[in-house]
Amino acid sequence: MDLRDTPEQAAFRREVRTWLERNLPEGWREGKVREPEDAAERVAFLKRWQRKLFEGGWAGLNWPKEYGGRAIGTIEYLIWAEEYTRLEAPNMINLSVGTALVGPTVIAHGKPWQKERFLQKILTGEEIWCQGFSEPNAGSDLASLRTRGEVRGDKIVVTGQKTWTSFAHQADWCILVVRTDPTSVRHKGLSFLLVDMRSPGITIRPLVEMTGEAWFNEVFFDGCEVPLENVVGTVDRGWDIVMHTLAHERGSSAQHARLAAEVERLMEIARKTPRADGTTAAQDPLVRQKLMDFAAQNLILRMTAYRNASTIEKHGVPGPEGSTLKILWSSLDQRVKEFAVDLMGPAALVRRGDDLAIDDGYWAYEALWSRAATIYAGTSEVQRNIIATRVLGLPR
Ligand SMILES: Cc1cc2nc3c(=O)[nH]c(=O)nc-3n(C[C@H](O)[C@H](O)[C@H](O)COP(=O)(O)OP(=O)(O)OC[C@H]3O[C@@H](n4cnc5c(N)ncnc54)[C@H](O)[C@@H]3O)c2cc1C
Incomplete structure (x- = not known):
């Protein structure tokens, strides 16, 4: 496979770069402006940025044109992500759930009114989404979920608990999976719902992570009424839709672009880190070997990302190869961060806002x-x- 850009791809890369350079929030590139620390201010800042992306035609790039996207190919999407990361643009607020999961699911399985009502507001950032799949006893084994959905007339009454729900405290809507057939087991008898997070009967309790942030939440449903028309697909037949959503979650990724930038930054830090003998960390053969190992591993990651992208281009959906990509980037990511702490010593653990913090924490x-x-x-x-x-055809 030739990994160089075709002339069309090179032109697209230039277009992305130019637009971003001209439209990043004022002061962003100079490091004078950054995402606010206060959660509410951060959401407002990122919503403004999302609106700008939408108006520039850069939201939902891989969505079909009829739903406000650009229908670009998967390789072009990787190019976009590479350039976006290279310029360290602000986070896209509705990316990981709204744009990546809800949009493709509603486009494939939603009713016409659901497409009309929900899709554009995902791209504009007017409505933030969360994903209510995991429960205290149903994570990897999602099919064992127990949150009940009782069909009563034209409503489904939801009772139960979800957990680890990212952004639930900021979200307007949730994709929720519930068990609507109480006699069912495993993946049968489940329904896929679109739930207004402001409905009565929902309690959201943020969970504080070891970073000090509250990113995800526990979400309790106590007789929460959801209109029956908010079911995606058919009642009791939600599992196929869940699978569709999860395939997108493990699909394409341009983590290599972020890791490449981080390895570059570590090289720069190594050059500036003095050692007791008057040399720098960059002159230490063990440090050099580590950095080169990361650079080589990251090249493998990039090629795997492109291979995965071409599978998606051929077959329309990500294949099980997406799992290789996920393992590769997540483990490399952890090794790079562990090394960063070793390289910088205790100073690497000083948080944002402290004078001693390296790279602002x-x-x-x-x-x-x-x-x-x-x-x-x-x-x-x-x-x-x-x-x-x-992939390997081994027995279960
Ligand atoms: C930062 C973050 C954000 C998240 N956001 C969301 C969200 O927005 N919405 C949502 O629904 N969920 C979310 N999750 C939850 C996530 O999907 C689950 O944590 C994940 O699926 C694992 O489930 P679990 O935590 O219940 O662990 P478990 O499934 O209980 O697993 C515990 C351990 O057992 C291992 N294990 C389990 N089954 C097997 C098996 N068959 N073979 C071998 N080993 C096994 C696991 O690998 C793990 O090491 C989030 C999680 C994190 C960390």
Whole structure:
């Protein structure tokens, strides 16, 4: 496979770069402006940025044109992500759930009114979404979920608990999976709902992570009424839709672009880190070997990302190879962050806002946050099971 851009791809890369350079929030590139620390201010800042992306035609790039997207190919999407990461643009607020999961699911399985009502507001950032799948006793084994949905006339009455629900405290809507057939077991008898997070009967309790942030939540449903028309697909037949959503969660990824930038930053830090003997860390052969190892591993990651993208281009959906990509980037990510802490010593753990913090506390935050990468979107053990059975053909 030729990994160089075709002339069309090179032109697209230039277009992305130019637009971003001209439209990033004022002061962003100079490091004078950054995402606010206050959660509410951060959401407002990121919603403004999302609106700008939408108006510039850069939201929902891989969505079909009829739903406000650009219908670009998967390789072009990787190019976009590479450039976006290279310029360290602000986070896209509705990316990981709204744009990546809800949009493609509603486009494929939603009713016409659901498409009309929900899709554009995802791209504009007017409505933020969360994903209510995991429960205290149903994570990797999602089919064992127990949150009940009782069909009563034109409503489904939901009772139960979800957990680890990212953004629930900021979200307007939720994709929720509930058991509507009480006699059913496992993946049968489930329904896929679109739930207004402001409905009566919902209690959201943020969970504080070791980073100090409250990113995800426990969500309790106590007789919460959801209109029956908010079911995606058919009542009791939600599992296929869940599978569709999860395939997108493990699909394409341009983590290599972020890791490449981080390895570059570590090289720069190594050059500036003095050693007792008057040399710098960059002159230490063990440090050099580590950095080169990361650079080589990251090249493998990039090629795997492109291979995965071409599978998606050919077959329309991500294949089980997406699991290889997930394991590769999440484990490399953790190793890079562990090394960063070793390289910088205790200073790497000083948080944002402190004068001693390196890179404004970036590494302190990332060293802790990277632990989550081998858990969310399917744990590494589960990804290995998928590779074993579906790629290598080993028995269950
Ligand atoms: C940062 C973060 C954000 C998240 N956001 C969301 C969200 O927005 N919405 C949502 O619904 N969920 C979310 N999750 C939850 C996530 O999907 C689950 O944590 C994940 O699926 C694992 O489930 P669990 O935590 O219940 O662990 P378990 O499934 O109980 O697993 C515990 C351990 O057992 C291992 N294990 C389990 N089954 C097997 C098996 N068959 N073979 C081998 N090993 C196995 C696992 O790998 C793990 O090490 C988030 C998680 C994190 C960390």
